[in-house]
Amino acid sequence: MPRSTSNDVPNSPPKSLEKDLSTLKSNWTTLYKQTLPSLARSKAPSQPHWPVHLDHCFARIILDAVIGNSTSSNTTGAIPSPWTERIASPAIQHMTAQQLQDCITLGEAIADGKSNLAELDQQSLTVRGKSKAQSQNQKRKTAPQSSSSSSTPPSSKKQKPPPKPKTQPDIRTALGLPTPSPLHNQPCPTPPHRPPQSPKPSPPKSASPPP
Numbered sequence: 001m002p003r004s005t006s007n008d009v010p011n012s013p014p015k016s017l018e019k020d021l022s023t024l025k026s027n028w029t030t031l032y033k034q035t036l037p038s039l040a041r042s043k044a045p046s047q048p049h050w051p052v053h054l055d056h057c058f059a060r061i062i063l064d065a066v067i068g069n070s071t072s073s074n075t076t077g078a079i080p081s082p083w084t085e086r087i088a089s090p091a092i093q094h095m096t097a098q099q100l101q102d103c104i105t106l107g108e109a110i111a112d113g114k115s116n117l118a119e120l121d122q123q124s125l126t127v128r129g130k131s132k133a134q135s136q137n138q139k140r141k142t143a144p145q146s147s148s149s150s151s152t153p154p155s156s157k158k159q160k161p162p163p164k165p166k167t168q169p170d171i172r173t174a175l176g177l178p179t180p181s182p183l184h185n186q187p188c189p190t191p192p193h194r195p196p197q198s199p200k201p202s203p204p205k206s207a208s209p210p211p
Contacts, residue, residue: 024100025092031107032058039111046113051121058107061117063091064124066102071123080127 033055039046040053052058063083064070070080087094095103109115 021097021100024097024104028092028100028104028107031104031111032062035111036107044111046111047117049118051118057121058110059091061120061124062103062106062110064127065120066106067091067095067099068124068127070127071120080123082128 036058037053037055040050043050052061060083064080067083067086068081070082083091092100106115110117110120
């Protein structure tokens with residue numbers, strides 16, 4: 001027997017008197033945080049394609065359908081919009097018992113394959129202005145383009161001239177002493193060469209007279 005793929009929000013069964021608000025909140029939290037992500041990760045055959053697998057994505061899709069009326073076949077006459085424009089966040093703290101029950105009913109229909117998750121996801125994205133076609137175009141625009149400069153040869157770098165040798169400061173200047181005059185830097189004059197003089201002969205001694 002073929003499964004229905006209608007994306008109308010299923011009519012919720014009459015609320016049981018035993019189900020209070022806290023029980024509905026617990027069931028809704030378990031459904032979108034555990035049950036549906038687990039089915040998506042295991043690629044359960046109930047859906048031909050699981051476009052999402054994170055819990056907040058399932059919450060977005062279901063809340064947009066139930067509270068934001070994102071389903072195209074919704075006959076309530078309300079303008080489709082994201083659920084955040086209808087109730088405050090967090091949703092679970094501001095949903096009525098009927099809204100919680102409707103979300104649970106739609107989530108179970110997704111798990112059983114009675115509602116098409118891919119179509120519901122597309123309707124939710126369209127309401128938010130984030131359709132898949134727009135997302136793909138945005139990715140193409142933001143994709144890094146190949147740089148054309150890679151084909152051009154690198155410009156030759158200018159060679160820097162060799163550094164000039166540093167002159168060492170004069171030690172007198174470094175010590176704060178007066179700079180010597182140019183005359184001080186002149187070499188000492190060499191004394192003239194004089195030939196050695198021969199010693200003068202001493203006069204002969206006179207002989208003593210005879211006795």
